[in-house]
Amino acid sequence: MSDSHIHNPDASGAVPLLRAHALFCERDDRVLFSGLDFDVQAGDLMQVQGSNGSGKTTLLRILCGLNGSYEGELYWRGVPIEEDREGFLASLLYLGHRVGVNKILTARENLRWSCALHSPVTDNDIETALARVGLAGYADVICRNMSAGQQQRVSLARLLLNPATLWVLDEPFTTLDVHGVRTLESLLAEHVLAGGAVLVTTHHPLAVPCTLRRLNLDTRGANNS
Amino acid sequence: MWQWFFRLGSPKWFYELSGRWLPWLVVAMTVLLTIGIVWALLFVPADYQQGDTIRIMYVHVPVASISLACFPLMAVAGVITLVWKMKLADMVAKCAAPIGAWFTAVALATGAIWGQPIWGTWWAWDARLTSMLIQFFLLIGVIALRSAIESPDAAARACALLSVVGAINVPIIKYSVEWWNTLHQPASSFSMAEDSPFGPEIWVPLVIMIFAVYLFFVISLILSTRTEILVRERRSQWVVDLVAADKTQGA
Amino acid sequence: MTALAGPQVTTFTAFRATLRRDLLIALTRRNDLLNPLMFFLIVVSLFPLGVSSDPQELTRIAAGTVWVSALLASMLSLDNLYRADYEDGSLEQLLLSPQPLYFMVLAKNIAHWLVSGLPVVLLAPLLAYMLYLPADAYWTLMLTLLLGTPVLSLFGSIGVALTVGLGSRGLILAVIVLPLTVPVLIIGAKAVADASLGVSLGMHYALLGALLALSLSLAPLASAAALKISVN
């Protein structure tokens, strides 16, 4: 554990936002990935690719700290993540397979709680965010009465409400319709252009007006496209 | 010091070291067990109150005292698993739980048999038996949790946590049961120290038996840990070589 | 980049929001609120039917009956504690909050106690009357339940957190948690039994208070660690 993370081979001097070094993960006696190295810079939109079962979700959960069964090193702004977990979590926003929307509560109540864990929001903010993801007027609808795509949109509203630097999104497109896909794509582009970073898994071909980097878990290596 | 600590964590190293030590441990156990049992059965004078039931003490007390060591052992292994993610610690903890349950069950059974002439009944809610029973339940809980969680890694950490929680609870349970029991009914005269002469002819064989049973615990723990090591490391080259080199078993 | 890191909320805000949310969910699902209470009532009324309806006999077992039933009712209601959050992904959001997890878990445990433990405490005198508990033991019963049921919630939370990811939990929760609750049961039931004998109860309360303090400070930490293991 020397200062190896300072010497960054592929970036010109800048410390990457997120850096993974020699990640190794094994599940059910099967090696998902080993010796995985990659950097995420500010302004990166990185798409994690791989066949089913290649460990995309596992990788994202490892990066977030939801999965602890890995070996290797993770750095946030050049500091090992475990040394400043709270600082890392404050700049992280994760949306997983399970959208994190309680079906008994309304959209507003759900968002109010999940935002209270990160940053203060007003009712007005919530309504504006919901309108942006195409749920204008849905603030007080109980989530059980929404479709799966609408519930997904409720969770997407958090992207607008939580000012996080790094977005980690696991299959955020699955239940969205065409409009939803377009909204999310523009959200992603806006975020990276504003200097944020996004890690996303999807089988959907991303149409974004910015550079897209790809991390392919089948061929194991990060490359720009 | 730390290098030694982490080398100890290597299952292969433990397997080889324990393989070298096992024969000596078995010899020591056999000798001590033989001496202890012969002494306890043939030479210890019958107690003037309890008669020959005093011979039960030489089985019950060692087994019971070692069953009490099981939870602290699992808790220490649990802390090592949680903090250093050492696989060997979890293997030991996994094997210790069923062995500890065995010890506790035998301690309960022998305690009940020993208590029968004293209380006139096979079971009494005596403080020691009761807290032993609760400890047995706790161990069963750890074993049940282990078998319920499919992922070995999650099972390891969940059981480690439960063992630590259990180990913090064991003294509380023991204390509260004793407090409850002494106020409920007069304490049963389970210990001999107060009303019997307790000379060396009584306690020397007891000490020998405690050492012998301790060795037995260690040996059976090592034996099952070794198998556990092989099962978990079956993909690694040294286990493959070891299996190939084994001539005793026909395929 | 600082433009993207907005104002942070305080731990207290997050604590209050979590407490509020869980209470809101519980109040919306009134059945979940009522079921443990009905269970408590039914179990207690089974004892006179199964043991004896003789007032003297019932007086003798009243303290233990109410305490054991409260324990079982608390166990029954535990299942909801993290289950729904685990299934809909809210638990992941909770774990990824930059706030100390200790307080978040504590908020959930307090909410659980408010909707499952407190009603049991309030219903206890009625059941005590039905079991002919001597009148001078009523306050002791309520006070010990008030001190003891939070401990049951806090200990139970560890067990639920450990088993929340399991497909078939069956009885494993009870097998894990019930032995841990033995001290509370012993002290609580004994305090009530001793109250009618005129024994001084200072020791009983002190022990229960100590257990409560211990579990308040340590159990949420264990629950938080267990939750992290379960979502792994």
Added chain:
Amino acid sequence: MFENLAFSSVTEFLQMGKYTFHVWSVYGLFAVFVTVNLYLPRAAHRQFIREQKRRALRDAQTAQPIEADEGRPDANGGE
């Protein structure tokens, strides 16, 4: 040494005063306990080696499908 014997005859020894059943059942239980707990891990150890040998033999016979076998979540893990 033998003047210290607690019993004067074998029958007396086997009888254990009034407590024939108590004493002998405890020692019998202990014997079973020790034997079982030493035997079971040994048996599991042998069983494991036997299984792995059989597996190695099978893999050697059907050299081709080894790689396919490795990729699958293990069928005979025995965990």
